Amino acid sequence: MSITKHQSGWVIIASIIIAYALLIIPLPEELGYARPEFALLAIIYWCIALPERIGVVSAWIVGLFQDALQGTMIGLHALTFTIVAYIAVTFYHRIRVSPLWSQCLTILVLMLLHQLIFRWIYGFAGRPISDLYYWSASVFSAVMWPVVYSSLRIMRRNFEVK
Amino acid sequence: MGIYPIQQAINIPSIANDIINDNLASRSTLLKRIEELERETTLNNARLLKLEALEHENIRLRSMLDSSFKIGERVSIAEIIRVDMDPYKHHVLINKGSWDKVFRLQPILDSNGVLGQVVNVAPKTSQVILISDPDHAIPVQINRNGFRSIAVGTGTTGRLDLPYIPNNTDIKNGDLLVTSGLGGRFPSGYPVAKVTEVITNPGKPFATVSAEPTAKLDHIKEILLVWRGGPKQQSPTFNYSLEKRFEDINPPDGEQ
Structure with a gap:
């Protein structure tokens, strides 16, 4: 293990690309608000699974691409992803050992943090988001976490990502 | 842009849907559609004739007002x-x-x-x-x-x-x-x-x-x-x- 330190990096990139695809698949307008933040979920997973490899810098890059993808203010997702990834990397020991349901709660908190910062900056930019639907994205992200977690874990074990 | 392929990949189903719809339209639907379009074209041509006359009139009136008329955009x-x-x-x-x-x-x-x-x-x-x-x-x-x-x-x-x-x-x-x-x-x-x-x-x-x-x-x-x-x-x-x-x-x- 110490000889081949980093391997199968393409799996991580592939998982992020799949997450991006899920982010821009057309949904009905009402569901669009509740769309889970797949890219951030993937980043959190990799932060917990491979904290020595994926961290703040990767999160920043992923966030930057998401800004380009969704047409948001450049750097907005990059900033929130960086903050969330920092927390995930700091507490990866605790998150890793906790059962799945309590991981969901952690994810909920992280997602709410992401959305809170996002909303603040949107407000600063002069277009406040005031509807309650906005927060449903956090809830759905937390609900989707077990699916994301188990599928990424299967990917990681099959391709022996280290 | 690095994200272009992702956007294209997501767009594929809707393109496929269009192609399938185009290819599987029945003959009667197509005939009906052609008839509709022909009728529309005739109507539009008639309107266009009138419009041309109006455009010329407009240019003439505008030249009297000393302002140029934009000939149409590409x-x-x-x-x-x-x-x-x-x-x-x-x-x-x-x-x-x-x-x-x-x-x-x-x-x-x-x-x-x-x-x-x-x-x-x-x-x-x-x-x-x-x-x-x-x-x-x-x-x-x-x-x-x-x-x-x-x-x-x-x-x-x-x-x-x-x-x-x-x-x-x-x-x-x-x-x-x-x-x-x-x-x-x-x-x-x-x-x-x-x-x-x-x-x-x-x-x-x-x-x-x-x-x-x-x-x-x-x-x-x-x-x-x-x-x-x-x-x-x-x-x-x-x-x-x-x-x-x-x-x-x-x-x-x-x-x-």
């Missing part, structure tokens, strides 16, 4: 790429970009009216802000009497607001709002919206006026890109100075 068709953008903005992605000479702030129309303008250009795609986006405002005038105002997006696809209409203005339900050409960004005379609601507030300086966009903002498929062609249009003398002032602030087509 247009090109682009398609919407079916991907979701930020749900809090009314933006769409189209399949033409700087390689097709799309430029920033280029006006976008559909066959029914104004859709919006280009805000971001990539080599093969561009991002379009719709007139219903809360960040968007478009200079309009009432087609019936030429009263000029500004239509602001509300964040709802079916509604625009006209917040700067004084209470005593001659405006009523069903009035067509067309682009006024002030600001130099949109060509003048294209339909934007139909007034749906006028509420006069005696206690306030402005009436509450909303309008419904004539373009079908919620199910657009094909759009028209407009390039200004021919000589620069100048409005008749009575609003010339105002337009000039707008141009000083906002140089038209400077980004080309």
Whole structure:
């Protein structure tokens, strides 16, 4: 293990690309608000699974691409992803050992943090988001976490990502 | 752009859907459609004849007013790429970009009216802000009497607001709002919206006026890109100075 330190990096990139695809698949307008933040979920997973490899810098890059993808203010997702990834990397020991349901709660908190910062900056930019639907994205992200977690874990074990 | 392949991949199902629909249409449907289109063409040709006569008359009248008439813009068709953008903005992605000479702030129309303008250009795609986006405002005038105002997006696809209409203005339900050409960004005379609601507030300086966009903002498929062609249009003398002032602030087509 110490000889081949980093391997199968393409799996991580592939998982992020799949997450991006899920982010821009057309949904009905009402569901669009509740769309889970797949890219951030993937980043959190990799932060917990491979904290020595994926961290703040990767999160920043992923966030930057998401800004380009969704047409948001450049750097907005990059900033929130960086903050969330920092927390995930700091507490990866605790998150890793906790059962799945309590991981969901952690994810909920992280997602709410992401959305809170996002909303603040949107407000600063002069277009406040005031509807309650906005927060449903956090809830759905937390609900989707077990699916994301188990599928990424299967990917990681099959391709022996280290 | 690194994200272009992802956007294209997501768009594949809708392209496939179109192809399947095109290929599996039954003969009778096609015949009916052809008949419909032929009838429409005849009607449109008849209208066009009248329009040509009117255009000539217009040019003649305008030359008497000492202002040039813009001979028509060059247009090109682009398609919407079916991907979701930020749900809090009314933006769409189209399949033409700087390689097709799309430029920033280029006006976008559909066959029914104004859709919006280009805000971001990539080599093969561009991002379009719709007139219903809360960040968007478009200079309009009432087609019936030429009263000029500004239509602001509300964040709802079916509604625009006209917040700067004084209470005593001659405006009523069903009035067509067309682009006024002030600001130099949109060509003048294209339909934007139909007034749906006028509420006069005696206690306030402005009436509450909303309008419904004539373009079908919620199910657009094909759009028209407009390039200004021919000589620069100048409005008749009575609003010339105002337009000039707008141009000083906002140089038209400077980004080309």
